[in-house]
Amino acid sequence: MRTIRQLGTAVALAVAVACAGTGCTVIQVSGPYTMNEASGGDPLSKPFQRLIATPPQPDWSPEQTLRGLQAAMAAFADDPTVLPQYLTADALKSWTPSGAVTVLDDLMQFDPPEPGGDEPVQRVTLKGRQVASIEEDDTYVPQAGNWARPFDLVKAREGGYRVNKLPDGLILTRSDVDRAYRPTKLYYLNGSTQDRIVVDNVRLRLKPEETYAKVILERLLKDPSGVLRGAATTAFPAGTKVQSVTSAEDERVVVNLSGPLDLLDLSGEDALMAQIRYSLNNNDVAKGRGISVLLDGEPYTSYEPNTDDLRWLDNGGNNAYYVSKGAVHSMSKEGPGSAVAGPAGQQRQGYSHFAISKQGGFVAAMTSTGISVAPLTQEGQWQEVIQGTDLTPPSWHRDGSLWTFDQKNRVVLRYDHAGKRGPEVVSAPGLEKLDVTRLRIARDGVRVAVTTGKNLAQTVQIGALTVTGGLALGNVRPLMGTEAGDEILDIAWRDDEHLLVLVQSKAQQILNEIDVGDGEVVEIPLKDRLEALAALNERVLAAADAEKAGSKILELNQDQSWTPKIDSDVEIPLFPLG
Structure with a gap:
């Protein structure tokens, strides 16, 4: 149900x-x-x-x-x-x-x-x-x-x-x-890499004298909400104004702007158009329609609805993986697949809590002494990049950096894998007094989910990677809590707005999908006991509890039922990032 x-x-x-x-x-x-x-x-x-x-x-x-x-x-x-x-x-x-x-x-x-x-x-x-x-x-x-x-x-x-x-x-x-009021999705740019848009969920009041489209764009010209403050940026220069938003005879949406934009400088027009079209399309205002942007009545940029341009929603790869006997395998549509290249595809004891980087280029795993990384190439080798015996499972950022929380010293650590630098301590003022047990960075490269608590009531907290004034994990706020004695078994980002949380209560297991914007909770029915999750948009994979339900990987169907995909010798499913 x-x-x-x-x-x-x-x-x-x-x-x-x-x-x-x-x-x-x-x-x-x-x-x-x-x-x-x-x-x-x-x-x-x-x-x-x-x-x-x-x-x-x-x-x-x-x-x-x-x-x-x-x-x-x-x-x-x-x-x-x-x-x-x-x-x-x-x-x-x-x-x-x-x-x-x-x-x-x-x-x-x-x-x-x-x-x-x-x-x-x-x-x-x-x-x-x-x-x-x-x-x-x-x-x-x-x-x-x-x-x-x-x-x-x-x-x-x-x-x-x-x-x-x-x-x-x-x-x-x-x-x-x-x-x-209307629930509204606004789209800004990732503050660190600026290669992806980030959704900001707000409630906007409709205005009798203005179209909803103009209300959306006028709000888009302002700063994002507090949950993304310092973490998301914009392609609109300060001083930009929305003069009008109208429909042309060919049903195109015509947005007329004014301000410091330059008709001779189109360096930021792709990002600006991405913010406009996703903010209008995903609020069902201009869906399926072309968009023309004017600057003081002169053509500036345009978007055609048949354009296959998804780079602003890049999730870092959509291939599924799984771990079997300590070795990482790619997952086929039918289920079982071949081992990945290099040492990560070789059976080995002592490696756990695997994570796949953007586009499946590297694998990170925990060992008894820290976190190691191996490239998915035949000549690759495992290399320990973060030392420690009290680290949370690794999480990749879309920029190629690797993140964890040092539970002993209560600090966030970041290893710059591309530059081979670190690990460095990242400021996280909202986490200093929390008993952090997991840290998961969303595929947008901005939102971060952490779980806290070991023995008493456990919580899920949501923060953001801010870049204003230096890199930090800020804007931390509670998303959900559990009853005393309940245990959060795993979390996984399904998309930019939804987090899956698997909880073991005293009576049963509960799998919730939580909208991090407005707190709405959808409970996903369970048949088998689960122990690990992986998700990417419409695909949700789960590892069954080997002792209670047997070793297998399950996939969630559209009708909310579960189908076994791999039925033996499996540990956890994986997607890149998330």
Whole structure:
């Protein structure tokens, strides 16, 4: 069975509340407002319902006033004139919409004021379950926990109530976000090699006066979100502006830019076009259509949809491998294949946790004294490149460097295999106090997944390789945690956005596919007990637990069933990088 759920952060950020007796009113917060359709007929946009909020009314109770205030918050981006009408002069002076947007479940509760009714100040508490926040950099961060906030209201001379003090920021419901925001994929350049694009998942608010295509490109001109800050860069020079995004008669998308780009200098036009076309195509705005980019109305560059150009999504090779009796083999479509060339293809004891470099040029493996590397050539030899007895399994970067975490000294190590230099210590301030057990670099060369914990609750953390101010592993944040006693058996990058996590709980094994952008979790059904994973886009391979299920390699099918590919004398599957 395939189940989907939303992953909360490791720490609940809200205060627990309870509703007891008759002093708590439950209402569906969805108004007062009216709707009208916006951007419904433009092929470069997405239709959505524009919310039109109602000003406070003289006969409204404190609860109805707060209900109207929340609706005015939901409409604030389209019409900022209604919300101030709910505030006293003092509240209006101190309040700002800036800051993270709080996203609550649709079902909210109001604790009404105590009976009496003539007090100058009426305190009403709004309660609900927080499901997410939308940060100022447009990052959608799932949350889990109860939320409560008191509001003080005073009677207005013209009748009704006004809010006397309002904490900064906006409060939206899940329905508000679903109606007015769209999950959006923005594409930037890998900061270190700049030979590949990197996806940045954000939530963008639709604008009635602009097409979704223009909203996307205007956001693309800004810095990436915090999770990629310092790790991704752009081909757009500072000062570039989007003048217009239109459809031509031949259905081509025409993007007109202005700014410091030079019609006589096309050195960065391939990367710039890659950012534009993937950001438009992968949000289903310009899919299958040609794109022309103009600079102040003059032709600058173009893209044809039949162009077979996938270099900006290069994954470093798609050949599958497996290990049998200590020797690395290539994997055929049917399953078993031949041993690779050189020493890595020879049966040998004492080598484990193999990793394949970009395009299958080198193999790394752990030994009792460190990490060794061998080229896949007949004349190659194993060479120890990182010494240590407390290292995590090796992980290749797309630039040819080899990475591990020294558990004894709690530092990240990088060996520059191309330059034969190192290992060097890489700054990783977010990992200094963590008990790191695995480190896996994604094929985009930017995102990094690490597992932590050995005896107590274990976690998966996500970071990024930043290059601003020197190479570092930064932007570390928790992705998921386990219950005490559960064990993370393996992790594998499936693609730039999804991480596979295999967990052994007290009762069963669980294989989850986690979207590292919004935390959505898809549980993949298991039949056999597994012990190792390898993945690349649509292909997922797993090694069965030899003691429980027999020595075999399984492949995941589209219907979520598993097919045996190799049924004896196998240890682990492998793909390059990841």
